[in-house]
Amino acid sequence: MDKEAEKKPARRRRSKQERRRIVEESLREGVSVARLARAHEVNANQIFHWRKLYREGLLADDAEKPASEWLPVRLAEVSPEELRQAHSAQACSAMEIELPRGRVRIEGAAEPSTLRLVLELLRA
Numbered sequence: 001m002d003k004e005a006e007k008k009p010a011r012r013r014r015s016k017q018e019r020r021r022i023v024e025e026s027l028r029e030g031v032s033v034a035r036l037a038r039a040h041e042v043n044a045n046q047i048f049h050w051r052k053l054y055r056e057g058l059l060a061d062d063a064e065k066p067a068s069e070w071l072p073v074r075l076a077e078v079s080p081e082e083l084r085q086a087h088s089a090q091a092c093s094a095m096e097i098e099l100p101r102g103r104v105r106i107e108g109a110a111e112p113s114t115l116r117l118v119l120e121l122l123r124a
């Protein structure tokens with residue numbers, strides 16, 4: 001056997017766009033990761049690793065990342081009467097932050113330092 005024939009093929013480097021496209025394909029209902037991996041000539045474990053990176057936002061192109069570091073916020077609808085009752089009874093407040101991997105809920109009065117710490121940890 002020839003030494004050239006024994007050499008392993010060079011590893012293929014895939015761009016973030018290509019890895020993201022493969023991951024998004026793997027997330028479709030009914031798609032077999034093993035079959036997808038074979039079709040793209042990659043190990044299935046590699047696709048699972050890329051999925052983790054995808055969930056963490058690490059496969060986004062720099063052009064797709066927002067220029068600012070602000071997090072999107074949606075305020076819950078509260079009627080003026082509910083607001084009055086909450087202030088008069090000093091009822092517990094709650095804050096809920098939805099993330100791709102789960103939900104964070106803070107109940108009670110959040111101290112500014114606590115809120116700052118939570119937001120900094122979410123950004124990391």
